[in-house]
Amino acid sequence: MRDTATCGVGAVMTFLGIDLGTGSVKAAVVTDEGRVLAEAQRGYRVESPQPGWAQSDPSAWLDAVRSATTDVLKTEQPIAVGFSGQMHGVVVVDENLVPLRPAILWADARSMLQVQSMxxxxxxxxxxxLGSPAVPGFAATSVAWLYANEPDVMARARYVLQPKDWLRAALGGAIATDPSDATGTLLCDVVTETWSPAALAWAGLSAQLLPEIRSSNAPAGLINLGREIPAVVGAADTACALAGLGLRPGDGFIAVGTGAQVVSVLAQPDLDASLVTHTFATAGDIGAGWFRVGAVQNAGLSLTTALSWFGSDVAEATAALNDGIQSSDPIYVPYVAGERTPFMDADLRGSWHGIGLSTDRAAMLRSILEGVAQAIALAVTAVTNTGAVLPDVVPLVGGGTHDRVFRQLLADATGCALGVVDVPNAAVVGAAILAAGQVRAANRAEASSVVTPAHTAMQLLAERRETMTQLVRDQQLTSGRSSKSGAGESK
Structure with missing residues (x-):
C-alpha cells in the first residue's frame, strides 16, 4: 500500500483522530490543515441497570474503535494518532488495565448522597x-460512591482513568491524562492543574491511582491498530472541539445535540463562585488556557422525549413553529432529566403551564421547541453573567441546529447573532490536530450563514423566559430545595 503520509512528491502528512463519545466512536484521518480524508463511526450501548444509572462496557469501546479504524486505515497511513473523549466518567482497572466493573459515565446519577456530602x-x-459544583457523574462523586458501595472493586484497583485515557492505554499507549480531562473530574485544581489533596482526601482516593497530568500533545507511546502508530495524550471532547474549530480566548460557541453547551474561551482561569457553570482547561500544555461551559442536559433529550408523548417528530414541530411563538402558547418547562446550568438541580422535572380550552396540538408542539431554546438562553445568560464573553457572532454547531426555523427561534431566545458552522467532526478533527503537534486549527471555522435575532420576538421570549424561570423556582421552593443564582436575565 502506498504511504500517502511519507512518500511521493507533494505527499500529504495525515493524522488519525479518535473521538470516544457516549454512544459511539468516530475515527477520522485528517490532514495537518484539518481536512478529513476518511472517516468511520461505530456505536455501542449505554446501559442503565437501575434508574438513574449510566454505564458502559469498556470492551465494547475497544471493539468499536478497532472496527472503525480498520475502515479508515484501509486507504490511509497516518503518522500519529490523537484522542478525544467523553468527559467526567471513570474506568476502574487492575494492574493489567482490565476494567473491574462497567465504566460510570457523565450522565450517571447514582451518587446523589455523595453530591450532598461534598x-x-x-x-x-x-x-x-475544582472547576464545578458538586454534581453526580463526575469522577470525584462516582469514586466516592464506589468506595461506599463497591469497596471490593476499589481494593483491587490499580488505576482510576478517564474514558479516553483508558482507551489509549488499552491499545498499548502510556498511562496519562491531560489538563482538560483532569479538570473535569472534581479532583483537580483548575488553576494549578494539579491533583487536589483536599478533593482526593474527601473521595478517599490515593493519588497513586491517578495518572500523571501531561500536555495534550505529549508523546504517549505506540498504540496497536494492526500496525503501531505513535500516539499523543489527547484531550476532552469539548476541548478537542475548540481545537478543531480554531477558537481562541474571546471566542466561543453554542452546540446543540442531545444536550447543549454554551462555551466561552477564557484568557485566564477566572473562577465561577456562583457554581452555575463549569470551568475546564483547554487542550495543550498545563496552564495554556481555560474555557467556561454552561451545560444544558435538556436539549434534544427533552425534545425527543416530549414529542414522543404526542407521537410526533421534529418535522411536525418545526412546521408548527412556522407561525412563530404566540403569547397564548403554553409554557413548557423542559427539565425532564434534572438540569445543570443554571439550576444545578438533578431533581428538577418538566411540566406545562397555561394550557386552556383554546390550546391546540400545534401550540403544544411549538412550546416544546421553545422550552429547549429557552433552556439554552438561560445558559447563555449564566455564562455571560460570570464575566465570560461570547463573540459578536456566535458559532452554532451540532446536529440539533440544522432546521432554519429552530435556528431563528434560538437566535431570538438568546439574543445572539448565530453563525451556522457545518463542522460535524470538530472533536475528532481536534484530536488529529493534537497528533500533528498543534493546539488548534490554524484558521477559525467560517460560518456559512448568520441568523440575527428579531427584536419583537426577543421581547416576547424574554417575558416568557422569566415566567419559566419563576416556575422552576416555585418547584424548588415547594420541594424544599434552594435555587442557584445566575438563572435570571443579565442586567
Whole structure:
C-alpha cells in the first residue's frame, strides 16, 4: 500500500483522530490543515441497570474503535494518532488495565448522597477552585460512591482513568491524562492543574491511582491498530472541539445535540463562585488556557422525549413553529432529566403551564421547541453573567441546529447573532490536530450563514423566559430545595 503520509512528491502528512463519545466512536484521518480524508463511526450501548444509572462496557469501546479504524486505515497511513473523549466518567482497572466493573459515565446519577456530602464539606470558593459544583457523574462523586458501595472493586484497583485515557492505554499507549480531562473530574485544581489533596482526601482516593497530568500533545507511546502508530495524550471532547474549530480566548460557541453547551474561551482561569457553570482547561500544555461551559442536559433529550408523548417528530414541530411563538402558547418547562446550568438541580422535572380550552396540538408542539431554546438562553445568560464573553457572532454547531426555523427561534431566545458552522467532526478533527503537534486549527471555522435575532420576538421570549424561570423556582421552593443564582436575565 502506498504511504500517502511519507512518500511521493507533494505527499500529504495525515493524522488519525479518535473521538470516544457516549454512544459511539468516530475515527477520522485528517490532514495537518484539518481536512478529513476518511472517516468511520461505530456505536455501542449505554446501559442503565437501575434508574438513574449510566454505564458502559469498556470492551465494547475497544471493539468499536478497532472496527472503525480498520475502515479508515484501509486507504490511509497516518503518522500519529490523537484522542478525544467523553468527559467526567471513570474506568476502574487492575494492574493489567482490565476494567473491574462497567465504566460510570457523565450522565450517571447514582451518587446523589455523595453530591450532598461534598456540597456540605466544601465551600463555594473551594468548589470553584475544582472547576464545578458538586454534581453526580463526575469522577470525584462516582469514586466516592464506589468506595461506599463497591469497596471490593476499589481494593483491587490499580488505576482510576478517564474514558479516553483508558482507551489509549488499552491499545498499548502510556498511562496519562491531560489538563482538560483532569479538570473535569472534581479532583483537580483548575488553576494549578494539579491533583487536589483536599478533593482526593474527601473521595478517599490515593493519588497513586491517578495518572500523571501531561500536555495534550505529549508523546504517549505506540498504540496497536494492526500496525503501531505513535500516539499523543489527547484531550476532552469539548476541548478537542475548540481545537478543531480554531477558537481562541474571546471566542466561543453554542452546540446543540442531545444536550447543549454554551462555551466561552477564557484568557485566564477566572473562577465561577456562583457554581452555575463549569470551568475546564483547554487542550495543550498545563496552564495554556481555560474555557467556561454552561451545560444544558435538556436539549434534544427533552425534545425527543416530549414529542414522543404526542407521537410526533421534529418535522411536525418545526412546521408548527412556522407561525412563530404566540403569547397564548403554553409554557413548557423542559427539565425532564434534572438540569445543570443554571439550576444545578438533578431533581428538577418538566411540566406545562397555561394550557386552556383554546390550546391546540400545534401550540403544544411549538412550546416544546421553545422550552429547549429557552433552556439554552438561560445558559447563555449564566455564562455571560460570570464575566465570560461570547463573540459578536456566535458559532452554532451540532446536529440539533440544522432546521432554519429552530435556528431563528434560538437566535431570538438568546439574543445572539448565530453563525451556522457545518463542522460535524470538530472533536475528532481536534484530536488529529493534537497528533500533528498543534493546539488548534490554524484558521477559525467560517460560518456559512448568520441568523440575527428579531427584536419583537426577543421581547416576547424574554417575558416568557422569566415566567419559566419563576416556575422552576416555585418547584424548588415547594420541594424544599434552594435555587442557584445566575438563572435570571443579565442586567
Amino acid at each position: 456540597s456540605q464539606q466544601f465551600s463555594a470558593d473551594q468548589l470553584s477552585q
